[in-house]
Amino acid sequence: xxxxxxxxxxxxxxxxxxxxxxxxxxxxxxxxxxxxxxxxxxxxxxxxxxxxxxxxxxxxxxxxxxxxxxxxxxxxxxxxxxxxxxxxxxxxxxxxxxxxx
Amino acid sequence: xxxxxxxxxxxxxxxxxxxxxxxxxxxxxxxxxxxxxxxxxxxxxxxxxxxxxxxxxxxxxxxxxxxxxxxxxxxxxxxxxxxxxxxxxxxxxxxxxxxxxxxxxxxxxxxxxxxxxxxxxxxxxxxxxxxxxxxxxxxxxxxxxxxxxxxxxxxxxxxxxxxxxxxxxxxxxxxxxxxxxxxxxxxxxxxxxxxxxxxxxxxxxxxxxxxxxxxxxxxxxxxxxxxxxxxxxxxxxxxxxxxxxxxxxxxxxxxxxxxxxxxxxxxxxxxxxxxxxxxxxxxxxxxxxxxxxxxxxxxxxxxxxxxxxxxxxxxxxxxxxxxxxxxxxxxxxxxxxxxxxxxxxxxxxxxxxxxxxxxxxxxxxxxxxxxxxxxxxxxxxxxxxxxxxxxxxxxxxxxxxxxxxxxxxxxxxxxxxxxxxxxxxxxxxxxxxxxxxxxxxxxxxxxxxxxxxxxxxxxxxxxxxxxxxxxxxxxxxxxxxxxxxxxxxxxxxxxxxxxxxxxxxxxxxxxxxxxxxxxxxxxxxxxxxxxxxxxxxxxxxxxxxxxxxxxxxxxxxxxxxxxxxxxxxxxxxxxxxxxxxxxxxxxxxxxxxxxxxxxxxxxxxxxxxxxxxxxxxxxxxxxxxxxxxxxxxxxxxxxxxxxxxxxxxxxxxxxxxxxxxxxxxxxxxxxxxxxxxxxxxxxxxxxxxxxxxxxxxxxxx
Numbered sequence: 097x098x099x100x101x102x103x104x105x106x107x108x109x110x111x112x113x114x115x116x117x118x119x120x121x122x123x124x125x126x127x128x129x130x131x132x133x134x135x136x137x138x139x140x141x142x143x144x145x146x147x148x149x150x151x152x153x154x155x156x157x158x159x160x161x162x163x164x165x166x167x168x169x170x171x172x173x174x175x176x177x178x179x180x181x182x183x184x185x186x187x188x189x190x191x192x193x194x195x196x197x
Numbered sequence: 198x199x200x201x202x203x204x205x206x207x208x209x210x211x212x213x214x215x216x217x218x219x220x221x222x223x224x225x226x227x228x229x230x231x232x233x234x235x236x237x238x239x240x241x242x243x244x245x246x247x248x249x250x251x252x253x254x255x256x257x258x259x260x261x262x263x264x265x266x267x268x269x270x271x272x273x274x275x276x277x278x279x280x281x282x283x284x285x286x287x288x289x290x291x292x293x294x295x296x297x298x299x300x301x302x303x304x305x306x307x308x309x310x311x312x313x314x315x316x317x318x319x320x321x322x323x324x325x326x327x328x329x330x331x332x333x334x335x336x337x338x339x340x341x342x343x344x345x346x347x348x349x350x351x352x353x354x355x356x357x358x359x360x361x362x363x364x365x366x367x368x369x370x371x372x373x374x375x376x377x378x379x380x381x382x383x384x385x386x387x388x389x390x391x392x393x394x395x396x397x398x399x400x401x402x403x404x405x406x407x408x409x410x411x412x413x414x415x416x417x418x419x420x421x422x423x424x425x426x427x428x429x430x431x432x433x434x435x436x437x438x439x440x441x442x443x444x445x446x447x448x449x450x451x452x453x454x455x456x457x458x459x460x461x462x463x464x465x466x467x468x469x470x471x472x473x474x475x476x477x478x479x480x481x482x483x484x485x486x487x488x489x490x491x492x493x494x495x496x497x498x499x500x501x502x503x504x505x506x507x508x509x510x511x512x513x514x515x516x517x518x519x520x521x522x523x524x525x526x527x528x529x530x531x532x533x534x535x536x537x538x539x540x541x542x543x544x545x546x547x548x549x550x551x552x553x554x555x556x557x558x559x560x561x562x563x564x565x566x567x568x569x570x571x572x573x574x575x576x577x578x579x580x581x582x583x584x585x586x587x588x589x590x591x592x593x594x595x596x597x598x599x600x601x602x603x604x605x606x607x608x609x610x611x612x613x614x615x616x617x618x619x620x621x622x623x624x625x626x627x628x629x630x631x632x633x634x635x636x637x638x639x640x641x642x643x644x645x646x647x648x649x650x651x652x653x654x655x656x657x658x659x660x661x662x663x664x665x666x667x668x669x670x671x672x673x674x675x676x677x678x679x680x681x682x683x684x685x686x687x688x689x690x691x692x693x694x695x696x697x698x699x700x701x702x703x704x705x706x707x708x709x710x711x712x713x714x715x716x717x718x719x720x721x722x723x724x725x726x727x728x729x730x731x732x733x734x735x736x737x738x739x740x741x742x743x744x745x746x747x748x749x750x751x752x753x754x755x756x757x758x759x760x761x762x763x764x765x766x767x768x769x770x771x772x773x774x775x776x777x778x779x780x781x782x783x784x785x786x787x788x789x790x791x792x793x794x795x796x797x798x799x800x801x802x803x804x805x806x807x808x809x810x811x812x813x814x815x816x817x818x819x820x821x822x823x824x825x826x827x828x829x830x831x832x833x834x835x836x837x838x839x840x841x842x843x844x845x846x847x848x849x850x851x852x853x854x855x856x857x858x859x860x861x862x863x864x865x866x867x868x869x870x871x872x873x874x875x876x877x878x879x880x881x882x883x884x885x886x887x888x889x890x891x892x893x894x895x896x897x898x
Contacts, residue, residue, distance in 0.1 A: 189873045196871030
């Protein structure tokens with residue numbers, strides 16, 4: 097007996113909301129990055145769930161792409177955070193406000 | 198046919214001499230003069246050949262009208278082309294222009310080279326281009342080409358009048374000549390566009406291949422529209438909402454604007470006396486053959502277009518007649534030799550316009566021919582006097598030059614007798630014919646045309662007396678009496694290159710009137726009115742049937758469309774003799790008055806007797822003053838108001854839009870706070886709003 101699709105969707109929506117909440121409220125750049133990771137994986141869950149639902153493997157392939165992108169994004173993100181720390185001696189995203197008007 | 202295919206060379210040879218003088222003139226002997234002399238000499242020979250061809254002595258065809266170069270090929274619209282039109286009128290004009298230009302080039306050796314002038318290559322390059330432009334204008338077979346060469350002529354006059362550009366006078370005179378003629382050309386340009394838009398062609402005469410018309414000329418189309426009522430092809434008439442004759446009159450008058458500017462007719466004559474600042478040979482060229490002649494020639498060239506519009510004819514005649522008298526009165530009080538000649542030129546071109554306006558096509562062309570000869574002669578004679586007088590032009594400093602420079606005196610006298618219109622010199626025959634035509638057509642024409650002609654005739658007749666007077670005032674002051682200065686007692690002698698051209702022109706001025714002794718021809722019945730026959734053409738066959746530029750055709754149009762009739766209250770012979778006698782008596786009266794006032798050995802000024810009129814005449818009727826006032830008092834404030842409007846309203850709207858967006862941008866950029874969390878919030882909010890908007894529009898709820 098397969099798990100119905102709406103449970104996956106609820107899970108994915110919940111994880112996405114947690115990620116979004118983290119992005120909007122946290123100030124630590126590392127937590128920021130993690131939250132983004134959560135949102136990406138929420139999307140991956142959706143892909144896989146619909147892939148199962150429709151019996152079409154395309155969704156799983158896209159989930160793989162999603163993981164690859166997430167990995168790449170983390171690599172870039174960590175690099176940015178390192179530079180951020182070097183320049184501002186902190187990883188608080190609200191402190192680095194030199195790139196404004 | 199052979200000569201006609203070489204006709205473009207007539208134009209190109211002086212152009213080549215322009216290039217040669219410009220680029221190699223400083224390495225050549227005489228500063229490039231020889232290139233100009235040989236080029237214009239060759240052009241003269243080819244022109245003679247073309248004239249012989251047109252006359253039918255050589256070759257088979259007597260008329261030629263072909264396109265030789267397509268400038269802009271229109272798709273389904275008007276193509277702009279260059280072409281050559283050769284008929285007796287253009288052949289005659291080619292002869293005049295090349296002959297005068299040739300002689301002026303030779304004379305320049307004496308006036309410029311021997312006087313040690315600098316900048317000779319520039320001078321001869323200017324002369325070459327001037328001649329080439331005028332020749333190109335003469336052979337032009339369509340209005341646009343004519344306009345372009347017309348402008349080139351204006352440019353060259355600017356360059357040559359301002360030849361001595363380091364002095365104060367010449368550059369300002371050159372600018373004035375350029376601007377005043379350009380003011381007229383502005384109307385000409387509108388006229389050109391109007392004619393091409395109306396008829397789809399600017400051709401002066403139809404082009405035929407194997408007897409079939411392949412391209413119509415606009416005078417012919419206009420004639421069809423009026424005579425046969427064939428107006429359905431002319432869409433422009435509906436656009437402007439006028440009947441054909443009224444619209445064609447408007448077009449004709451627009452083109453006339455250019456003519457009035459170039460031929461120095463009232464009120465655009467003011468540039469010409471100032472143009473005397475240029476070298477004297479250039480003045481001779483401008484007044485006799487190029488530039489000023491271009492205006493009158495243009496009217497003669499498209500005479501078929503004017504002959505169908507009585508209003509335009511009346512305007513031409515009145516402007517011409519008035520200018521003839523107006524300029525002659527100013528010439529009476531002038532003290533400089535060249536100034537007198539300048540005003541006489543304006544006056545004489547007034548006669549030509551009078552003739553054209555009053556239906557005297559032959560008379561106008563005849564006067565153009567004779568005037569070219571005697572005015573070139575007078576200017577070259579004046580140039581000779583100026584050399585002798587060390588460039589002093591004031592006639593009150595001369596006197597007694599008769600015995601000291603006999604060649605100049607006798608040739609100058611021949612030109613003066615021609616200018617004054619004393620029988621049998623050239624000017625008598627042509628001026629008499631002008632006045633005769635104006636008189637008989639004034640007496641015989643219908644409607645308002647007759648009185649208009651008679652008024653213009655009266656002006657012209659009064660100007661005859663003035664002409665006789667000022668011409669001989671000039672001759673007596675310059676050559677007779679006792680020398681009044683040391684320079685006049687011992688003038689510089691002039692060389693062969695001055696005397697040669699003078700002698701040629703002196704003989705011509707005395708004899709060229711014999712090409713059209715219309716009065717004698719009518720009295721004796723002898724067929725000696727050669728120019729008349731030259732321009733007449735046959736009614737069927739030959740160039741006149743091909744090109745419709747013959748006198749037969751024009752006379753028919755004048756009579757049937759414009760209503761120009763002939764009135765001879767004393768019979769043909771009686772009217773002829775009365776008219777001739779009247780103008781001769783007036784001319785001789787003017788001559789005798791000048792003799793009695795200035796003929797003594799110690800002449801004194803009599804201009805003070807004119808009282809207040811003297812001041813007015815000396816100031817040229819304040820023409821310059823009022824034109825300057827028009828520019829500074831009227832045009833300048835108007836332009837300034839326009840500028841205000843442009844700066845305030847037009848630019849204001851543009852500036853307002855930009856400052857609103859600048860202000861908005863300055864405010865909105867505040868959301869770029871630099872805090873990443875804010876951006877994330879905005880992104881999320883934006884997405885949510887977008888989703889809600891899609892939901893509302895898409896009807897999800």
